[in-house]
Amino acid sequence: MIDFEWYRSFIGIYKHGSVSGAAKARFMTQPAMSQHLAALESEVGEPLFTRAPRKMVPTDKGKELYTKLVPLIENLESTTQEIKQTSNHPSEMPLIKLGSPVEFFTGRVLEKVRSLDIRYLVHFGTAPTLLNQLIHEEVDLIMTPKKQTVTGIEYTRLEVESFVVVAPKNMRVEEELEDIEAWLQEQAWLSYGLDLPIIRRYWREHFNKRPDIKAKHIIPNLQSILKAIVRGMGISVLPKYLIEEAVEEGKVQILFPEASVGNALYAAYRIDQRDEPNIKSIVQQWKK
Structure with a gap:
């Protein structure tokens, strides 16, 4: 038997x-x-x-x-x-160990999950770190911009975030700039990492090649990059949800708004937890 x-x-x-x-x-x-x-x-x-x-x-x-x-x-x-x-007693809400990049959690996740009757133990980290924590069952659910084929892990697409070039409010750009790429190459760039994440994708999508630039400052936090832009330290490519308030307050400006780049975001969880009610509730919240 x-x-x-x-x-x-x-x-x-x-x-x-x-x-x-x-x-x-x-x-x-x-x-x-x-x-x-x-x-x-x-x-x-x-x-x-x-x-x-x-x-x-x-x-x-x-x-x-x-x-x-x-x-x-x-x-x-x-x-x-x-x-x-x-x-369970009504006051004993279930606990979910949730992993997310800190900027995405602050800018999007909090708003989406705040109304659910769930307690959260939040882990912040990069996509590789969060995936490793999920594989080793240190977290139950992660929000990640990278979809990797890993046995036992399933992904559900949540949304596509839109990235744009963001600059200090007082930066002046000619209205009819003939060579946008050349102008961008001359600017002081702020990047999340040495490999120019998202900036590299922006270049490939709009100029069909890798960027021939070197970041002036490497700042591994998108919110800190935004603050650096407000202080006139350079320009970068940031998600719209992160900069909405700063744009409304006149602290930064979007350059070439018609030239954006999309980046998919996913919820990932272990396949054996696919039907866990609270994980399903969090994922389904994005469809409302």
Whole structure:
């Protein structure tokens, strides 16, 4: 007779790509995890993984079993979560560990999720850091501008943020500038990173090439970049939601507003948490 825990161990190994990673996530010893897998493979009658150095690669039978098991396990866990929530005292709101870039959380997430009856334990970080935290179950849900193919992780697109060139209010630009690229190259640029993130995309979309510029200042925080622009330290490419108030107050200006660039933002969560009610509530809030 198959033990339900064998299935949970199999799914854990599939998600983490290793016995050690799955054992750590399930607070089990590696020998116990290996015994679960061996017992399930014996019951199935063939290997579910190919053992490679530092990685467990699922076989075709392993992929087939995972595809069939996950919806069933998700339904069981979702039902348990719903029962747990309805049995809680009304004052005991559920807790979600939410990861997000700090600027996006402040500029968009707060407004979207503030009305939900959920408590938040917020983690701030870059996209790679947040994804790693999600994989290792340190957070339940992340908001990220990067969609990467990772086993066991699912993405839902939330929105496309629009980025524009932002400059100090007193900067003067000729109304009919013939060579916009040449003019932009002469300016003092503020960038989020050395590789000119989003600035590089802006250049490729509007000038069909990589930017031939070097940032004057590297400031790894979009809100700080905005403050630097207000103080006349340079120009940058920033999301519209971040600069709305500064534009209305006359502190900065948008240059070449017709030349914007879009950047998709996603909610990411572990597949086995897809039907978790609170994660679904947060994702669905974007559709309202």
